[in-house]
Amino acid sequence: MADAATEEMVLNMGPQHPSTHGVLRLELITDGEIVREVIPHIGYLHRCFEKHAESLTYQQTIPFTDRMDYLASMNNSHIWTMGVERMMGIDKDIPKRIEYIRVLVCELNRIASHLIAIGTYGIDIGAFTPFLWCFRDREHIMGMLEWASGSRMLYNYIWVGGLFYDLPVGFEERCREFVEYFKPKLVELNGLLTDNQIFISRTANVGVLPMDVAINYGCSGPMLRGSGLKWDLRRIDGYSVYPELDFEVPIGTGKMGTVGDCWDRYKVRVDEIEQSLRIVEQCLDRLQKELKRTPDFDPRAKMPRKITPKPQDYYVRGEGAKGELGFYFIADPAGRSEVPFRVKSRGPSFCNLSVLPALAKGVMIADLIAIIGSIDFVLGEVDR
Template sequence: MANEIQYQYQEDNLIKSEPNKYREEDLKSEEMVVNLGPQHPSTHGVLRLEVVYDGEVVRDVIPHLGYLHRCFEKHAESLPYNQIIPFVDRMDYLAAMNSEHVYVMGVEKMLGIADKLPKRVEYIRVLVTELNRIASHFVAVGTYAMDIGAFTPFFWLIRDREHIQRMLEWASGARMLYNYLWVGGLFYDLPVGFEERCAEFVKYLRPKLAELEGLVMENKIFIDRTANVGVLPLDLALNYGVTGPMLRGSGLRYDLRKVDGYSVYSEIDFDVPIGEGKVGTVGDCWDRTDVRVREIHESLKIIEQCLVKLTKEHKRTKEFDPQELVPKKIRPKAQDFYIRGETPRGELGFFFRADGKSDIPFRCKARSSCFVNLSIISELSKGGLIADLIAILGSIDIVLGEVDR
């Protein structure tokens, strides 16, 4: 033991006295495996990342799921179609309206009533889903800034998100898990005065977005931490099936609201922002965040157009019955059917298999954009630093309720 201590002492002194004698490549390096999460806030609660790294350089990242277990698909296969909606809310709990919209459209198309819905219903659906899209992007950008080390943007964005939460609670009665969009219509019409309050919110929010861009997107520290980090080439994004702001951040102008034109989106004028490499490389973490910020502006444009339609062309009526088209037993004819829509995180799809005899789906499968987008984290992280890994994960914007559904 004494000889070992003496040898180590001599070795340390030799390195100090003759630093040029030992070259870097002669020093042995050993890869280590470290678990990030599931308790770490930057891993979004219940995600465990198995990180293989050498020093500060990431060699591989293996995401491990299975800590939340929403069990959505098994719930859906034991309940009538109309009773599944509350479980849809609990997948992407930050954008429940958007998920509900896709689900109810699918059931309506299987029933053959999708084209019979009143225009007022369609515009209300788009109005509340775009409000929810803004609220979701507020959380995405705010928590992303906090992952990197900035607290103020998070507080400011949560403050403005609270206005949306209160409006949606006013309409649905629930704060986050709304159960507001029903098969064949809505839970009920908008409360009296909702349109006026929503217009006031749009007017309030626009100057706040300018503050957000100055505080975050133009901030030198934020740019240094995100520009040229986690670059996602377009061909790689397509090969992995990435969608939403992740795909658009890589330069492809692909948005299902434009491509499919579902609901009344084909009647509404809005743009689809894409990554342009303004401060770095197209498809980096900064571009993905920039797409989300610019999408908030586009959502405000959509909301304003919906408000015009709801207050001038499709006004509320006493005869309005949000459920008049739906049979008491929802029994689609025997078929396999897939519906998709654009949520704040990308393409959410539902596959239904109906046997034509029961009001309970024989099979219901959810295609999660969060699950698909997360699968690319290993490709984005290899060769980067551990600090960059946190920045890359935050830029993907996942919700684990939808990943581990």
């Protein structure tokens, strides 16, 4: 039987397969249950973002940033507006209350994004209950962000120079109630999934991503930190008010297997939820004690009437929910137009997904599902 002839077979996983987390087609070259090669085929969810940015003003493009990583839209618009404000030279003039509100809503959105990653990952492995729990708790965050912005998913809330609205009256109190409600729920989720022996067996020592490989492929976010590198742009670049906040940067430790395996990437996201809760609490403290709402506070007071940066090339980056989200701007060479000459987007999901063929060589098809789920990509950001 050892000399029995084998034949490779080509299988299509997607573009409508439930474990591909969106419209992604994976062409698998298999030898029985063993995956010899994975060839990703993308482009099914093209958002035309960069083309939109060439024909709209900087302010008008913000709703289109929301549609890239649509699970963490606040982070996208925050990084975009931060780049435009720096090009205009008004980044130091933004009131502290606005900066703290921006960080508050971004961290709430990061928690919501990670809850989707954890819940869908559980259902990929075969655990249905964590999926329901994560979506139940995410619903509270969606309700609060809808209350603040008027939208559940695509917010258009953070604008160049300010915010669309100030926080509604009572928002801080409701947000604090959510934090107190959610902390014990996170402990329950850890008991159900993180320490589940079946889940550990499916994820530990599977899809190991060494640190040097992660760096060479341009991985970032939980993908890179899961491989053991403490690299978080909120700390490295210290943008907005993050330098004033106290939080840790979780990394993969190899506690259940090898550093950089699927379990480590999952655990980094769980730990990041805890750190985001710390950040939210600190923002609420500042907003309720030192940066209180006043009747004359106008969140649009610093918004420029016309956004025409000087001729320049500028790259801005920030820590999105999936990793380093960057925008490379080429302003109008004449310095007169409100429409950028060119905008290039650096989506973290695109770089993180590119390492999949290297991770999937020689694994079982069932393990490939675990690897895909541990990457946590969004196709709107991959295709842009």
